[in-house]
Amino acid sequence: MGERVLRGSRLGTTSYEMDRNTDLAPRREVVFDCPSGHETRMVMASDAEVPATWECRSCGVTALLRDGELPEGRETKHVRTHWDMLLERRSVAELEDVLNERLAELHPAPKPRRKSA
16 A cells, blocks of 8 residues: 555554455354343354353343253352351350350349348
8 A cells, every 4th residue: 555545544444455355254143032032133153152142232131042052050159157157166056055155144143132131
């Protein structure tokens, strides 16, 4: 390209190459179905790995590949709560004993009154 072609043009926005005698990559149309009833169509290269899910263009919900299998869900780790960690260290009977000891410290038994003479 000559310098006079570039002068005054917006670089990056206009291609000066010709589309003639070029072969495009083989393509195929892939359809994703949204649970809300929307249909999203995508054109992808025929050798590309097609994802099992795609975000719906209309509502943003996860759409599934038409005639595809559901993706396997990830195994989620069980969330250990404070109670679970306590049960790893002590039995329920031991925990009841500790509770009774603490309650006795907080609320001591009333002292018997002496009878005045």
